[in-house]
Amino acid sequence: MVHWIEGQTGLWEIVIGLEIHAQVTSRAKLFSGAATSFGRAPNTQVALFDAAFPGMLPVINAKCIEQAVRTGLGLNAHINKYSVFARKNYFYADLPAGYQISQHELPIVGPGLVAIDLSDGTSRTIRIERLHLEQDAGKSLHDRHPTLSFIDLNRAGVALMEIVSQPDMHSSEEAAAYVRKLRSILRYLGSCDGNMQEGSLRCDVNVSVRRPDEGFRTRCEIKNINSVRFMIQAIEYEAHRHVRVYESGGRIEQETRLFEASSGKTRAMRSKEMVHDYRYFPDPDLPPLTLDDAFIEDIRTSLPELPDQKKSRFINIYGLPAYAAGILVEDRETAEYYETVAKGRDPKTVANWVMTSLFGALHRSGREISDSPISADHLGQLIDLIGDGTISSHIAKSVFESMLETGQEPLAIVTAKGLKQVTDSKVIEQAIDAVMRRHPDKVALYRGGQVKLLGWFIGQVMKATDGKANPTKLSTLLKERLTES
Ligand code: ADP
Numbered sequence: 350m351v352h353w354i355e356g357q358t359g360l361w362e363i364v365i366g367l368e369i370h371a372q373v374t375s376r377a378k379l380f381s382g383a384a385t386s387f388g389r390a391p392n393t394q395v396a397l398f399d400a401a402f403p404g405m406l407p408v409i410n411a412k413c414i415e416q417a418v419r420t421g422l423g424l425n426a427h428i429n430k431y432s433v434f435a436r437k438n439y440f441y442a443d444l445p446a447g448y449q450i451s452q453h454e455l456p457i458v459g460p461g462l463v464a465i466d467l468s469d470g471t472s473r474t475i476r477i478e479r480l481h482l483e484q485d486a487g488k489s490l491h492d493r494h495p496t497l498s499f500i501d502l503n504r505a506g507v508a509l510m511e512i513v514s515q516p517d518m519h520s521s522e523e524a525a526a527y528v529r530k531l532r533s534i535l536r537y538l539g540s541c542d543g544n545m546q547e548g549s550l551r552c553d554v555n556v557s558v559r560r561p562d563e564g565f566r567t568r569c570e571i572k573n574i575n576s577v578r579f580m581i582q583a584i585e586y587e588a589h590r591h592v593r594v595y596e597s598g599g600r601i602e603q604e605t606r607l608f609e610a611s612s613g614k615t616r617a618m619r620s621k622e623m624v625h626d627y628r629y630f631p632d633p634d635l636p637p638l639t640l641d642d643a644f645i646e647d648i649r650t651s652l653p654e655l656p657d658q659k660k661s662r663f664i665n666i667y668g669l670p671a672y673a674a675g676i677l678v679e680d681r682e683t684a685e686y687y688e689t690v691a692k693g694r695d696p697k698t699v700a701n702w703v704m705t706s707l708f709g710a711l712h713r714s715g716r717e718i719s720d721s722p723i724s725a726d727h728l729g730q731l732i733d734l735i736g737d738g739t740i741s742s743h744i745a746k747s748v749f750e751s752m753l754e755t756g757q758e759p760l761a762i763v764t765a766k767g768l769k770q771v772t773d774s775k776v777i778e779q780a781i782d783a784v785m786r787r788h789p790d791k792v793a794l795y796r797g798g799q800v801k802l803l804g805w806f807i808g809q810v811m812k813a814t815d816g817k818a819n820p821t822k823l824s825t826l827l828k829e830r831l832t833e834s
């Protein structure tokens with residue numbers, strides 16, 4: 350990931366600011382009672398208000414207000430007790446009213462902060478400029494008919510939170526970390542499901558470049574990116590395009606662009622409209638929104654433990670490194686799974702099993718931790734079987750594989766397959782003797798000073814016992830036997 354772009358005429362810094370549209374988790378729309386479920390038949394979730402029938406009036410959905418305040422508090426942001434809904438006028442076929450109700454000069458949430466962790470172990474704070482509530486538009490369907498387009502108004506009027514960052518990010522990695530962190534916070538709060546594939550979380554990415562220590566240059570806005578991977582590609586492409594243009598003596602115009610996944614490139618969509626083009630004015634059908642302290646404080650006291658707090662707790666209570674703690678708290682389910690297993694067990698051993706074996710297996714099978722084939726209880730039992738010497742950690746790996754396949758509890762697998770560790774000295778000694786009898790030449794070499802052969806002997810005896818000999822006991826007994834003459 351680049352931080353600085355090395356052009357032909359010197360270094361360039363990338364500057365990135367993100368506008369994220371997060372669909373509010375609510376059963377009804379922002380100003381109507383129509384349902385919001387994803388994937389329903391077109392135009393089955395549309396109130397007369399959403400279709401802009403004359404004379405229909407908006408009625409604010411209190412749940413959406415609560416979710417916006419909850420999100421503001423989760424982003425360490427200032428809550429504005431007085432905010433105003435405005436009409437943002439533009440024409441588009443999927444916007445029947447000819448305007449979108451949004452918040453313009455006075456949004457419900459003001460400045461806030463989000464901490465991000467980067468792969469080099471450092472952390473940064475990204476400033477949030479504002480969060481405002483607005484309506485989503487409908488959807489135009491262009492692929493159903495050769496010459497006609499269709500309109501689906503199911504999404505029209507669904508509540509969105511637009512979360513605008515300051516231009517504080519300077520690499521695609523930082524932007525990716527920011528989106529992931531924001532998504533994690535929204536999911537903890539339950540104010541947005543964060544599902545980018547379904548469009549519940551969409552990013553507009555603003556990119557510019559500048560010389561070190563120079564003021565900001567013109568930005569281009571890449572609209573509606575719905576995956577973190579595409580966002581990274583779009584930023585890389587766009588920033589390099591700016592450098593190419595500047596270095597060949599050209600100018601960057603402020604414009605709105607589209608990212609094309611097939612080519613990995615961005616292309617111009619339209620020149621950027623200016624704020625005054627929208628003719629914003631306060632919506633005469635909606636009084637200003639006023640919140641009282643009790644409403645805000647009630648929400649504050651109902652906030653769950655958020656990722657940053659949980660991370661600090663994992664570091665303090667379990668002694669985990671910051672990196673591991675950060676990964677384990679990314680989603681609530683993983684954190685809960687970890688804590689269930691870690692209860693009464695060595696926290697670092699547990700973190701290791703969860704982050705390497707379990708995550709690996711989930712990743713291979715494309716599953717989420719919520720439908721892990723291995724329950725937290727079963728993983729705990731497996732770790733206990735190693736701890737009490739029933740199986741070696743080597744054998745535990747293969748028990749883990751069987752647990753993945755069968756969902757059985759570990760002890761049942763160990764018993765059925767006869768995998769219990771052999772700790773009986775007599776049995777181990779017999780195996781040692783058999784190996785020594787078969788390889789008198791190697792015994793002679795060892796006794797002649799080639800002590801490195803010990804590893805080879807351990808391997809042979811392990812093989813002879815199907816890997817079940819207790820490793821510590823085996824090594825002690827073997828040394829004794831080999832040095833006796
Ligand atoms: P608009 O709706 O016109 O795009 P907003 O204020 O909603 O304007 O969003 C502007 C976004 O662009 C913010 O996220 C801001 O951080 C970002 N931004 C502003 N200036 C620059 C710049 N020079 N380079 C990159 N991003 C920028």
Ligand code: MG
Nearest residue numbers: 368553555570
């Ligand atoms: Mg914008």
